[in-house]
Structures are given as C-alpha cells and as structure tokens.
Amino acid sequence: MIRIKRGGWRFVKLIVFSISLLPLGSIVFDAVHHNLGANPIQMLQYRTGDWALRFLLITLALTPLKMLFGMVFQMRYRRMMGLFAFFYASLHLTVYVGLDQSFSWAHIMEDIPKSPYIVVGLSAFLLLIPLALTSTRRMIQRLGRNWQRLHRLIYASALLAVVHFFWLVKADLREPAIYAGVLAFLLGVRVVHACRKVEVRRRKPEYRNQKSEDRILISNT
Amino acid sequence: MLIKTNRGISSSEITDAKLFLERRRLIRIAIGSAIGTLGAGLAAHAAPGAPKAFEKVRKSDYSLQEEPTDYDYITQYNNFYEFGTSKEAPAVLSQGLKTRPWSVVIEGEVEKPGVYDLEEIILSQVLEERIYRLRCVEAWSMVVPWVGFPLGQWLKQFNPTSRAKFVEFVTLFDPDQMPGQRRAVLDWPYVEGLRIDEAMHPLTIMVVGLYGKLLPNQNGAPLRLVVPWKYGFKSIKSIVKIRLIEQMPKTAWNKSAPNEYGFFANVNPNVDHPRWSQKRERVIGSGLFTPKRDTELFNGYAEQVAHLYAGMDLRKFY
Numbered sequence: 001m002i003r004i005k006r007g008g009w010r011f012v013k014l015i016v017f018s019i020s021l022l023p024l025g026s027i028v029f030d031a032v033h034h035n036l037g038a039n040p041i042q043m044l045q046y047r048t049g050d051w052a053l054r055f056l057l058i059t060l061a062l063t064p065l066k067m068l069f070g071m072v073f074q075m076r077y078r079r080m081m082g083l084f085a086f087f088y089a090s091l092h093l094t095v096y097v098g099l100d101q102s103f104s105w106a107h108i109m110e111d112i113p114k115s116p117y118i119v120v121g122l123s124a125f126l127l128l129i130p131l132a133l134t135s136t137r138r139m140i141q142r143l144g145r146n147w148q149r150l151h152r153l154i155y156a157s158a159l160l161a162v163v164h165f166f167w168l169v170k171a172d173l174r175e176p177a178i179y180a181g182v183l184a185f186l187l188g189v190r191v192v193h194a195c196r197k198v199e200v201r202r203r204k205p206e207y208r209n210q211k212s213e214d215r216i217l218i219s220n221t
Numbered sequence: 222m223l224i225k226t227n228r229g230i231s232s233s234e235i236t237d238a239k240l241f242l243e244r245r246r247l248i249r250i251a252i253g254s255a256i257g258t259l260g261a262g263l264a265a266h267a268a269p270g271a272p273k274a275f276e277k278v279r280k281s282d283y284s285l286q287e288e289p290t291d292y293d294y295i296t297q298y299n300n301f302y303e304f305g306t307s308k309e310a311p312a313v314l315s316q317g318l319k320t321r322p323w324s325v326v327i328e329g330e331v332e333k334p335g336v337y338d339l340e341e342i343i344l345s346q347v348l349e350e351r352i353y354r355l356r357c358v359e360a361w362s363m364v365v366p367w368v369g370f371p372l373g374q375w376l377k378q379f380n381p382t383s384r385a386k387f388v389e390f391v392t393l394f395d396p397d398q399m400p401g402q403r404r405a406v407l408d409w410p411y412v413e414g415l416r417i418d419e420a421m422h423p424l425t426i427m428v429v430g431l432y433g434k435l436l437p438n439q440n441g442a443p444l445r446l447v448v449p450w451k452y453g454f455k456s457i458k459s460i461v462k463i464r465l466i467e468q469m470p471k472t473a474w475n476k477s478a479p480n481e482y483g484f485f486a487n488v489n490p491n492v493d494h495p496r497w498s499q500k501r502e503r504v505i506g507s508g509l510f511t512p513k514r515d516t517e518l519f520n521g522y523a524e525q526v527a528h529l530y531a532g533m534d535l536r537k538f539y
Binding site: 037116 | 291293294297496498506512513
C-alpha cells in the first residue's frame with residue numbers, strides 16, 4: 001500500500017473534485033457551442049438529471065466497497081460525492097424552474113400536480129436538502145448518532161430518483177432499469193451485511209460487550 | 222419527377238452505423254454523456270446528403286403562415302421507435318432502410334384492392350406543400366413543410382364500400398432493416414388508424430417529401446401519414462399496408478398504454494396525459510430562454526375539424 005501524506009491527500013481530493021466537475025464542464029461546453037441538439041432544454045434536463053442520479057449511486061457505492069473488499073480510502077470522499085449529487089440535482093431543478101418553466105410560478109404550480117414524476121423527483125431533491133445542510137463536521141459532531149439516522153434518507157432519495165426516471169419514460173424502460181439494478185445491488189449489499197452482523201452477534205454473545213467496536217460497525221453502514 | 226433514390230450506401234457502412242450507435246448507447250449509460258459531443262458529431266456525419274428535389278409542388282391554402290423549423294432539427298430529432306427509442310438514433314439507424322422499390326397493399330372494404338407501386342402512386346397524384354404544425358404527445362412541436370397529397374382523394378380511387386368505417390395503416394415489419402423492432406418496445410408492426418371521416422378530411426395527407434425534397438428515412442420514408450390535428454404518433458411512418466375495415470383498429474400506442482394513448486389522440490390542451498400536462502408545448506428551434514407556447518385545441522385546426530367530434534366527450538374519447 002502506498003503511503004500518502006496529508007498534502008498528498010489534499011492533492012487527490014482536488015483531482016476527485018475536478019473530475020466531478022467534468023460533467024458540468026461538458027454540459028456548459030455543449031451549451032456554449034450550440035451542441036445540445038434540437039431540444040436543448042430537454043437535453044439539459046436529461047444530462048443534469050443523469051448526473052444527479054449517478055452521483056447518488058456513486059455516493060451509495062462507497063460503503064459497499066468497504067463491506068465487500070475492505071477498501072477504505074474512498075470513504076473520505078463520501079461527503080464530496082453526496083454534495084455533488086445535491087449539486088447536480090440542484091442544477092436539474094434549476095433547469096426545470098428557470099428554462100423549462102421560465103420562472104413562471106403559475107405554470108409551475110399548474111404543472112407539478114399533473115406530473116407525478118415531478119412530484120416524486122421533487123421529493124427526492126427535498127430529502128437531500130437536510131443531508132447537504134448537515135454535512136459539515138460540526139453538524140456531524142452535534143447530531144451524534146442522529147446524524148447517522150438522518151442520513152439514511154439518502155436511500156429514500158435514491159429510490160425516489162429512480163422512480164422519477166421510470167415514471168417519465170414512455171415505453172423503453174431499459175435505461176431506468178439499469179439504474180434500478182445498480183441501486184438494488186448497492187442496497188442489497190447493505191442488507192446482506194447487516195444480516196450477517198446480526199448473525200455473528202447472535203452466535204458470539206461476547207460481541208455484545210465490545211461496545212466500542214459495535215459503534216464503529218454501525219457508523220460504517 | 223424522382224425515380225432513382227438509392228443513394229448507394231454499402232451494407233458495410235450500415236452495419237458500422239448500427240454498431241456505432243449501440244456502442245454509443247452503452248458508453249453513454251456507462252460513463253455518461255461526456256462523450257455526447259463526439260457522438261453528435263459522428264451522427265451528423267452519417268446523415269444523408271441533400272435528397273433529390275421534387276419538381277412540381279403546388280402551394281396550399283392549408284399551409285401555416287409561419288417560418289418552418291430548421292431542416293436539421295426536423296431530421297435529427299425523431300420519434301421512430303423502429304430505429305431506436307432515442308431522438309438521435311433514427312437519423313443514424315434508418316439510413317439502411319431500402320425505400321425503393323416500395324409497394325403498398327390496399328385491402329379490406331374496397332372494390333379495387335391490390336398491391337400498388339409507390340412510384341405509380343406518386344405519379345398519379347398532384348403533390349402539394351403543406352406547412353403544418355406537428356405537436357408531439359411529449360409536449361413539443363415543430364412547423365414542418367411536408368410534400369404530399371390528400372389521403373381522401375387517393376383512397377376514393379379504390380372505391381371504398383359502405384362498410385369501410387375505419388382505415389388501418391401498417392408500418393413495414395423487417396427487423397433486419399429496422400433494428401428497433403428486435404426489442405418488443407411496442408407490439409410490432411406499428412399500427413395506426415383513423416375513422417373514415419378523419420381519413421377523408423382534406424387536411425389529412427400522405428407524405429412523400431420534406432422541404433421540397435425526398436422524405437428522409439428518419440422522417441418516415443418513403444410514405445407516411447400526416448394528420449395535423451392529432452398527436453404525432455398518429456402520423457404513422459413507412460406504410461406498407463392500408464386496410465379499410467368496419468371495426469376500430471387496435472393501434473400500437475393504444476395497445477401499449479390504453480389509459481395514456483387513445484384512438485383519437487386529438488391535440489387538446491384541456492385533456493392532460495396522465496403523467497404530464499398538455500397545456501403548453503416546447504417549440505423546437507426556439508431559444509433557451511423562450512417560454513413554451515400555449516397548445517391549441519386540435520393543434521390550431523379546430524375551425525376545420527371540430528365538427529368531426531361534435532357531441533363527443535373529448536375527455537372520454539382522448
């Protein structure tokens with residue numbers, strides 16, 4: 001294993017941050033070069049939405065890497081990935097409100113109740129807001145164990161995001177099905193992991209006394 | 222008059238395009254649309270050169286007095302699931318479709334059924350340019366300068382009988398040429414239908430051209446229907462069979478989702494799709510900051526067609 005010093009990690013973080021901005025760069029590049037096709041607003045909606053969902057899944061993929069392969073280095077980017085999911089979801093919503101509906105609140109209020117997939121998508125976004133707000137180190141410390149409970153909302157948000165995608169498609173469900181499959185796998189790994197933990201605890205009652213270790217296990221889920 | 226239309230694309234090129242698009246789709250799903258720019262560039266490269274122009278095309282009083290949508294948008298933003306479910310796929314994957322020779326079977330409740338050659342059909346008709354608004358059920362619209370002829374006057378040549386209450390149209394079924402048909406996204410072949418009075422209406426046309434030129438494959442070549450007051454999916458493409466029948470035909474989208482897509486599918490801002498509003502529409506080719514346009518009843522053709530539906534509950538017969 002290569003040893004990376006503090007400055008080195010900062011450098012890696014900068015690289016991860018820059019890579020996460022590439023989709024935005026690509027979207028802006030295409031917008032500036034009139035390369036978004038015949039229906040540019042729809043294309044912006046699709047591309048920002050795709051990336052919001054992808055970053056949600058990336059965020060949810062970090063813990064399974066640890067559970068399955070014992071990898072830990074990626075855990076330090078969990079917050080950043082989650083915030084990028086929120087960032088792309090915000091852009092997605094902004095495109096809807098600003099470009100698709102031209103900031104017309106009357107039209108938005110008329111449009112949303114008629115579109116169940118927008119209701120679901122909006123719910124997925126709203127669930128991310130408290131997670132983004134409590135992502136600072138101070139909030140993590142202040143909320144303690146509740147932080148963990150609160151941040152399980154990401155599971156609901158990701159599920160709603162996939163339903164949002166399914167619901168807007170006309171007939172070809174292939175693409176949302178791929179995202180649903182990935183999400184099912186990532187959540188499935190957690191379920192299996194949690195079941196195993198329970199099993200291990202039941203078989204070895206002495207584990208119950210090792211409270212400190214228990215806490216570490218829980219905080220990793 | 223056009224006769225020769227084979228642009229001489231070799232089969233190897235066609236295969237390449239298919240593979241390219243399939244791969245592009247997979248890559249796009251896997252690593253995202255960062256490569257979208259590259260894909261669009263290649264797709265444009267695969268698009269056909271300017272098709273042959275029609276010589277004598279009459280202007281029509283039925284045309285809108287509006288600037289048509291750009292040719293590139295009309296030919297690169299297509300719903301034609303026989304060639305893939307994305308808007309970009311048909312422009313690439315349809316280039317292998319052999320549209321000549323082409324014949325159309327006319328059968329059912331007519332005195333003169335038969336198999337008719339497309340070139341002869343076109344030669345027997347006076348072609349007109351009809352600039353119509355096309356309103357998709359997905360809430361976008363274009364203004365398209367079609368070249369075609371009224372369906373009604375053509376159908377009369379076959380002497381429909383009194384039992385001809387509906388007209389059923391069928392698209393070519395050929396998964397070798399239409400790769401989208403290899404997956405059961407819809408119940409192939411695509412079928413559409415009109416009530417006989419709708420079919421006989423002077424606004425209803427059979428289309429063989431676009432912008433004065435031969436109809437590009439991705440727009441439904443060589444022969445398609447256009448019914449301007451109905452959602453775009455009614456205007457069936459690449460037609461090989463027309464049946465005049467007594468019963469209402471089972472249409473493709475209606476079979477796929479009966480509560481979402483009715484037989485009539487008249488453009489109506491007051492009857493929403495169950496999953497989205499039909500009140501307004503995105504005008505293709507308008508700027509990023511242009512608001513949507515208000516959708517009009519019967520797509521703006523109410524004066525001409527509203528009487529066809531007098532006394533009908535348009536919420537029930539959507």
